[in-house]
Amino acid sequence: MKFNELGLSDDLLKAVTTAGYEEATPIQAETIPMVLDGQDVIGQAQTGTGKTAAFALPILEKIDKSNQNVQALVVSPTRELAIQTQEEIYKLGRNERANVQVVYGGADIRRQIKALKNHPQVVVGTPGRLLDHIRRHTLKLDHVQMLVLDEADEMLNMGFLDDIEDIIKQLPEERQTMLFSATMPPEIKRVGVQFMKDPKHVKIKAKELTTDLIDQFYVRSRDFEKFDVMTRFFDVQSPDLTIVFTRTKRRVDEISSGLQARGYNAAGIHGDLTQKRRTQIMNQFRHGQLDILVATDVAARGIDIDDVTHVYNYDIPQDPDSYVHRVGRTGRAGKHGVSMTFVTPNEMDYLREIEKLTKVRMLPLKPPSDEEALVSQLGAAKDTVVDLINKTDTEKFAKVAESLLAEYDAEDLVAALLNDVTKDNSSQVPVKITPERPLPRRGGKRHGNGGGYHRGGNGGGNNHRGGGNFRHRQDRRGGSDSRNHDSRNHGGNGSRHSNGNGGRRSDGGSHGFTIRKKD
Ligand code: ADP
Ligand code: MG
Numbered sequence: 001m002k003f004n005e006l007g008l009s010d011d012l013l014k015a016v017t018t019a020g021y022e023e024a025t026p027i028q029a030e031t032i033p034m035v036l037d038g039q040d041v042i043g044q045a046q047t048g049t050g051k052t053a054a055f056a057l058p059i060l061e062k063i064d065k066s067n068q069n070v071q072a073l074v075v076s077p078t079r080e081l082a083i084q085t086q087e088e089i090y091k092l093g094r095n096e097r098a099n100v101q102v103v104y105g106g107a108d109i110r111r112q113i114k115a116l117k118n119h120p121q122v123v124v125g126t127p128g129r130l131l132d133h134i135r136r137h138t139l140k141l142d143h144v145q146m147l148v149l150d151e152a153d154e155m156l157n158m159g160f161l162d163d164i165e166d167i168i169k170q171l172p173e174e175r176q177t178m179l180f181s182a183t184m185p186p187e188i189k190r191v192g193v194q195f196m197k198d199p200k201h202v203k204i205k206a207k208e209l210t211t212d213l214i215d216q217f218y219v220r221s222r223d224f225e226k227f228d229v230m231t232r233f234f235d236v237q238s239p240d241l242t243i244v245f246t247r248t249k250r251r252v253d254e255i256s257s258g259l260q261a262r263g264y265n266a267a268g269i270h271g272d273l274t275q276k277r278r279t280q281i282m283n284q285f286r287h288g289q290l291d292i293l294v295a296t297d298v299a300a301r302g303i304d305i306d307d308v309t310h311v312y313n314y315d316i317p318q319d320p321d322s323y324v325h326r327v328g329r330t331g332r333a334g335k336h337g338v339s340m341t342f343v344t345p346n347e348m349d350y351l352r353e354i355e356k357l358t359k360v361r362m363l364p365l366k367p368p369s370d371e372e373a374l375v376s377q378l379g380a381a382k383d384t385v386v387d388l389i390n391k392t393d394t395e396k397f398a399k400v401a402e403s404l405l406a407e408y409d410a411e412d413l414v415a416a417l418l419n420d421v422t423k424d425n426s427s428q429v430p431v432k433i434t435p436e437r438p439l440p441r442r443g444g445k446r447h448g449n450g451g452g453y454h455r456g457g458n459g460g461g462n463n464h465r466g467g468g469n470f471r472h473r474q475d476r477r478g479g480s481d482s483r484n485h486d487s488r489n490h491g492g493n494g495s496r497h498s499n500g501n502g503g504r505r506s507d508g509g510s511h512g513f514t515i516r517k518k519d
Helices: 010-018 026-036 051-062 079-093 109-117 127-135 152-157 161-169 186-195 223-237 249-261 275-286 320-327 345-358 370-391 394-407 410-421 423-428 468-478 482-492
Strands: 041-044 072-075 100-103 122-125 146-149 176-181 200-203 214-220 242-245 266-269 292-295 310-313 337-343
Touching: 010 051, 010 079, 026 041, 026 051, 026 176, 026 200, 041 051, 051 072, 051 079, 051 146, 051 176, 072 079, 072 127, 072 161, 079 100, 079 122, 100 109, 100 127, 109 127, 122 127, 127 161, 152 161, 152 176, 152 186, 161 186, 176 186, 214 345, 223 249, 223 310, 223 337, 223 370, 249 266, 249 292, 266 275, 275 292, 310 320, 320 337, 320 345, 337 345, 370 410, 394 410
Parallel strands: 041 176, 041 200, 072 122, 072 146, 100 122, 146 176, 214 337, 242 292, 242 310, 266 292, 310 337
Antiparallel strands: none
8 A cells, every 4th residue: 555545744755755665564554544543553463564664654643743742652672672663763753853762771871861851752662761761750751642562572571561551650541552563462462451442453464474575495404414504505595695593592603603614704693792792793784794694583683684685594493483583584675585494304393383374385405415515606606706807907917917827727727716716615614513402392292381472582492401592581571670671681682673774774676565465
């Protein structure tokens, strides 16, 4: 649907065009008119479907820019998400000069207090830090007319429900409430019933979310073979911008150093890295200075990059939903993508489970042979040589070139050059990845808490020994000090998908954002 059919002002339509959005996504098309109409809305749609703009646009339409009170409050689970959301709202509201501020834990509170004194009309924040400001009376919410609970399932997972209730108590009864979430566990519906007035529930069905822009493959492989098989695939498929997902942080470290040892331009992110370091790595990846990003599910939630060409599931996720999250990193914005999932023989049931959800059969691929890998490496080497020729000022080297040609065969010279630029040599570096216990067999009674609700976790369950992310979440849930929530959260976890913009590659022209149906 076109944006101009939704009842938005010209200023906003201009901002939407500047952002490069051509068509409204389904969740936007359905919820924007409802929010403009003043209704309470529960919006459920997959990660990456533009839920931010779905509430940002009508909020920007409705706030009174000449009024200096906080009129809209957006509650966000993590620092990263809060920042991205603020950026997106700011970007869309720039023409109207809307003042949008963000507050989150783990950052200097005085600066935020100052920012809040600037009379923002929209405030985005994480629960703990919002409560902090409320208690310090540095954030006044008595004029809030619109409340957004964003990424509600994530907030629930992180144990923020009490904090959210405390925040809601500070808001006027007379207000509009919106709740956005990728999934809708019963607890969240309860929030809807408790804090919303006759909410309209908009659900964009999961099957519409599987994009047919992604070729999905699987490779049967034993755990200890995966690394070599994967690098061979790298050589054959020559992926451009790639994310490798693994189940544990230890694997992130081992795989990223293994890849570096073999000459790949790779780095890993997980919750144990400082925020600063993660941001640094993300920016490098975004700007193409890094080819391969290795990540856990949790750390990858902040990733929002349109040009990812390949997703490799080094470990198959336990939870089919996380498969959709992972693979949804590619095939975005109308571009084609490839996903490769490694499955150990025991884990085939998990693969079928995923296929049931996505309604797409993954095609089996055989690991490339050594010869195939070499052929591809040589092909890549040839490209490199062509590049070199193009950027070489021949005249400068003519003399030495002539003397070499007088002494050697042209073929030998070129072969030597190829040998030098081929990755082949370094691919011999042996890399050993510490074995992880495979997923428990499906069927019958399995993994203690695995049947429970743990989306967005690490693919979950109690069986990944090194998987500190999971432990992290458990901790957090237990914590009662809300400030702690925020700061831990910022130290220990990525945010989920989404974006805002900022460093997103903006490459004009690629903004289809079609969410095509399978049939
Ligand atoms: P969600 O909250 O549903 O996970 P986001 O709001 O973070 O998704 O949006 C995901 C990405 O899609 C962002 O980069 C955003 O800028 C972009 N986007 C949002 N709406 C559109 C649209 N209508 N057309 C193209 N891109 C869009
Ligand atoms: Mg979102």
